[in-house]
Amino acid sequence: MIKNFPVFHRFKVASFIYAMSRALMYIGTSFGLVYLTEWFGHWGILILAYPTIFGILWSVQHFEKIERLRLAGTSSKSSDGISYEQVA
16 A cells, blocks of 8 residues: 655654744744834735745645655656655
């Protein structure tokens, strides 16, 4: 059925991203959000939202790429020449 499911790697990456988001949001809401909304209005919130959205989309794309490589087989190469072992 499923030969390889890197649970620990995915848990490590998800936990690290969550921890970094909590740390950055703490700093952002404590110090930066007040000044950003004062200087830029509602557009100041987007200054913090865009990197967050970019990080989420990048991580989803990365895990989809890993899953495609895993389903294609560990010995095959993707279209950009990266094997599953190099990514995971």
